[in-house]
Amino acid sequence: MSAAEGPLVVGVDTSTQSTKALVVDVATGRVVASGQAPHTVTSGAGRESDPRQWWDALCEALRQCGQAAHEAAAVSIGGQQHGLVTLDERGEPVRPALLWNDVRSAPQARRLTEELGGAKFWAEHTGSVPAASFTVTKWAWLAEHEPDAVRATKAVRLPHDYLTGRLTGQGTTDRGDASGTGWWASGTESYDEEILAHVGLDPALLPRVVRPKEVAGTVRAHPDLPFSKGTLVACGTGDNAAAALGLGVRPGTPVMSLGTSGTVYAVSRRRPTDPTGIVAGFADARGDWLPLACTLNCTLAVDRVATLLGLDREAVEPGHGITLLPFLDGERTPNLPHASGLLHGLRHDTTGGQLLQAAYDGAVHSLLGALDRVVGKDDEKGQKGQNDKDADPSAPLLLIGGGSRGTAWQQTVRRLSGRAVQVPEARELVALGAAAQAAGLLTGEDPAAVARRWDTAAGPVLEPVERDEETLARIAGVLSDAAPLLERGTDTD
Numbered sequence: 001m002s003a004a005e006g007p008l009v010v011g012v013d014t015s016t017q018s019t020k021a022l023v024v025d026v027a028t029g030r031v032v033a034s035g036q037a038p039h040t041v042t043s044g045a046g047r048e049s050d051p052r053q054w055w056d057a058l059c060e061a062l063r064q065c066g067q068a069a070h071e072a073a074a075v076s077i078g079g080q081q082h083g084l085v086t087l088d089e090r091g092e093p094v095r096p097a098l099l100w101n102d103v104r105s106a107p108q109a110r111r112l113t114e115e116l117g118g119a120k121f122w123a124e125h126t127g128s129v130p131a132a133s134f135t136v137t138k139w140a141w142l143a144e145h146e147p148d149a150v151r152a153t154k155a156v157r158l159p160h161d162y163l164t165g166r167l168t169g170q171g172t173t174d175r176g177d178a179s180g181t182g183w184w185a186s187g188t189e190s191y192d193e194e195i196l197a198h199v200g201l202d203p204a205l206l207p208r209v210v211r212p213k214e215v216a217g218t219v220r221a222h223p224d225l226p227f228s229k230g231t232l233v234a235c236g237t238g239d240n241a242a243a244a245l246g247l248g249v250r251p252g253t254p255v256m257s258l259g260t261s262g263t264v265y266a267v268s269r270r271r272p273t274d275p276t277g278i279v280a281g282f283a284d285a286r287g288d289w290l291p292l293a294c295t296l297n298c299t300l301a302v303d304r305v306a307t308l309l310g311l312d313r314e315a316v317e318p319g320h321g322i323t324l325l326p327f328l329d330g331e332r333t334p335n336l337p338h339a340s341g342l343l344h345g346l347r348h349d350t351t352g353g354q355l356l357q358a359a360y361d362g363a364v365h366s367l368l369g370a371l372d373r374v375v376g377k378d379d380e381k382g383q384k385g386q387n388d389k390d391a392d393p394s395a396p397l398l399l400i401g402g403g404s405r406g407t408a409w410q411q412t413v414r415r416l417s418g419r420a421v422q423v424p425e426a427r428e429l430v431a432l433g434a435a436a437q438a439a440g441l442l443t444g445e446d447p448a449a450v451a452r453r454w455d456t457a458a459g460p461v462l463e464p465v466e467r468d469e470e471t472l473a474r475i476a477g478v479l480s481d482a483a484p485l486l487e488r489g490t491d492t493d
């Protein structure tokens with residue numbers, strides 16, 4: 001491999017299932033080294049991970065990068081959003097982190113929404129109506145179920161803050177990830193004291209929100225790290241905001257990410273305030289906004305159905321009136337935290353491949369319904385979408401995340417969206433976005449412009465096909481008819 005032309009930077013994605021690190025040449029965007037190490041997440045009632053695992057995985061992923069990581073001049077961490085990390089006075093986790101896909105705090109989400117002026121108040125103050133994913137609901141759950149843990153907590157962090165803090169020794173976050181907590185006011189871009197007081201969280205426990213182009217700190221000496229002391233650390237951000245940076249998207253360009261979570265989003269110049277709660281009004285990592293909808297059941301749920309059927313994930317067959325709502329983990333979009341998977345339309349001649357295709361259809365249907373609101377279509381009640389001025393309905397949908405590599409995912413998105421779909425060849429767009437942010441610290445460039453210079457979104461465009469309206473209408477009908485079943489848990493919950 002030829003020598004790098006420019007300085008090197010490290011971009012990290014600490015996601016739900018693993019930590020990935022890339023060493024990138026700032027001049028060309030070439031990935032000169034990479035590493036990856038897995039995490040474990042608990043199954044059962046909740047979804048928890050020990051933050052110390054994320055640190056160990058980061059050290060391992062960096063070790064795999066070899067000498068290149070030693071030469072890096074700056075580093076940035078992108079990470080799974082919303083997780084509640086509670087640290088004691090020594091900076092050690094009080095308990096495992098409560099993750100974004102842990103739905104135990106659904107009752108707290110409902111209660112907080114009602115107690116503080118309803119959905120409109122939350123949407124106008126924080127940009128989002130809290131669902132069980134939001135950090136504020138997790139803190140309220142912890143206060144109710146584990147008051148000793150709350151008393152022992154001397155610092156509250158998000159996953160990317162935790163790793164950034166271990167690199168620098170300082171408590172910092174950024175506007176992108178702060179906007180997913182439920183205690184950051186998007187109108188004033190500051191912590192919301194009314195909400196914090198309501199949930200009994202002292203603002204002194206929270207990290208400082210670093211501005212987009214500001215340095216968060218420098219790497220302190222650490223035996224497990226390949227970095228030189230003094231390497232610059234960027235503020236980092238949530239994984240979706242990092243991927244938006246990594247693609248260098250301009251306002252209105254729609255993105256769909258197929259990973260542990262499914263997400264659809266677009267950068268917007270308008271601050272989102274959707275009182276239906278479908279669109280979360282996140283900030284992006286630059287100073288704009290990132291209206292986004294997220295599902296809890298994406299690649300893992302569809303892979304699980306394939307495993308149950310004993311099929312390869314690509315062994316789909318065209319559907320035949322079968323509807324499978326793959327809500328194995330409850331669901332966030334639509335907001336059905338207690339739902340479980342639901343199958344309708346099974347016949348003697350139904351094949352396993354058709355059932356599998358129905359799982360893909362169910363997962364993609366939820367995302368596409370939400371995409372209409374994210375990019376600005378008016379809903380059936382005439383409410384304006386979030387981003388109508390900038391959205392270009394003919395722009396290809398950018399498809400990213402692990403699932404975007406799969407033919408069955410690509411074809412399902414094409415058929416149910418009726419849009420052109422572009423699949424970037426670059427694989428790790430969250431880590432690339434973090435690398436672009438680190439590069440921006442060195443060169444003074446806008447990180448999104450860095451990503452465009454690196455041409456990270458380049459990849460084949462799959463031409464549009466006719467939209468499969470029949471399947472979309474059938475799934476919407478089953479969702480609506482099954483509402484009472486989906487709103488309650490099963491007897492084993």
Ligand SMILES: Nc1ncnc2c1ncn2[C@@H]1O[C@H](COP(=O)(O)OP(=O)(O)O)[C@@H](O)[C@H]1O
Pocket residue numbers: 015016017018258259260261299300303313401402403404405406407409
């Ligand atoms: N070739 C592929 N086809 C379909 N799905 C894939 C493929 N490769 C990986 N995946 C899926 O991608 C998921 C991981 O995606 P990723 O975006 O890395 O997730 P996360 O960032 O949430 O940890 C896995 O659950 C796996 O099922």
Ligand SMILES: O=C(CO)[C@@H](O)[C@H](O)COP(=O)(O)O
Pocket residue numbers: 015016017079080081082100133180238239240259260261262263280294
């Ligand atoms: O909760 C959200 C977005 O609001 C998720 O997108 C998480 O940020 C998890 O991301 P992945 O691990 O699936 O990348």
